[in-house]
Amino acid sequence: MKKVGILGGTFDPPHIGHLIIANEVLHAKKLDEIWFMPNQEPPHKMKSGDVTNAHRVDMVQLSIEAHTSFRIQTIEMDREGKSYTFDTMKLLEEAYPDIDFYFIIGADMVEYLPKWYKIQELLKMVQFISVNRPKYELETDYPVQYVKVPDINISSSLIRERVKAGETISFLVRDAVKRYIEENRLYEA
Numbered sequence: 187m188k189k190v191g192i193l194g195g196t197f198d199p200p201h202i203g204h205l206i207i208a209n210e211v212l213h214a215k216k217l218d219e220i221w222f223m224p225n226q227e228p229p230h231k232m233k234s235g236d237v238t239n240a241h242r243v244d245m246v247q248l249s250i251e252a253h254t255s256f257r258i259q260t261i262e263m264d265r266e267g268k269s270y271t272f273d274t275m276k277l278l279e280e281a282y283p284d285i286d287f288y289f290i291i292g293a294d295m296v297e298y299l300p301k302w303y304k305i306q307e308l309l310k311m312v313q314f315i316s317v318n319r320p321k322y323e324l325e326t327d328y329p330v331q332y333v334k335v336p337d338i339n340i341s342s343s344l345i346r347e348r349v350k351a352g353e354t355i356s357f358l359v360r361d362a363v364k365r366y367i368e369e370n371r372l373y374e375a
């Protein structure tokens with residue numbers, strides 16, 4: 187069976203932390219591919235105001251281009267309302283019966299797992315792989331695998347704050363994403 191790791195996210199914007207954890211898990215778990223899956227509406231937080239779904243999809247595409255094992259999966263863009271992972275994984279399992287799915291989450295999401303929609307059913311469907319993230323605990327009673335990654339203290343919030351303050355985001359996002367943010371004047375207000 188083909189093994190695919192899904193990195194679901196808001197990607198507002200995608201940063202190098204996303205790329206590093208995807209690559210670390212790809213190799214540590216010997217997966218065939220990582221699918222970056224931008225959500226339509228994050229279940230537990232707000233998207234920033236001026237950034238459309240199309241912008242986030244474009245930026246994910248620019249982030250992963252030239253990486254042979256990284257793909258984008260836009261299934262959540264086709265569904266209105268909050269993007270519950272249980273609903274999405276059900277559709278993906280039906281569409282790809284020959285793929286073994288893993289769902290990658292940072293430590294902030296591990297803490298939040300008890301509040302996920304239909305978490306017990308979801309745990310039966312996919313295997314979760316967690317990665318460390320500075321300032322968050324990885325302890326959980328749920329059956330979650332763990333891949334140790336270099337600590338990366340970067341978040342999309344940090345990128346948005348820096349752009350707003352007129353500070354540099356070089357090397358924190360891919361160059362093409364930096365150019366896209368500048369050209370479309372995202373996160374300035």
Ligand SMILES: Nc1ncnc2c1ncn2[C@@H]1O[C@H](COP(=O)(O)OP(=O)(O)OP(=O)(O)O)[C@@H](O)[C@H]1O
Pocket residue numbers: 193194195196197198203204207290291292293294295317318319320338339340341342343344
């Ligand atoms: N620096 C990081 N280290 C480990 N995991 C991360 C890191 N950044 C993001 N992740 C994980 O990647 C997934 C998608 O993250 P998301 O797109 O929400 O970015 P974010 O940086 O957490 O955004 P925001 O700052 O807006 O909350 C989540 O599972 C999150 O835990």
Ligand SMILES: O=C(O)c1ccc[n+]([C@@H]2O[C@H](COP(=O)([O-])O)[C@@H](O)[C@H]2O)c1
Pocket residue numbers: 193194195196197223225228229230231269270271272295298301302303
């Ligand atoms: O299904 C849920 O209840 C649920 C709750 C919180 C987060 N998620 C998913 O976890 C992934 C990371 O979330 P986020 O908001 O940090 O980008 C993303 O794919 C979300 O849709 C899913």
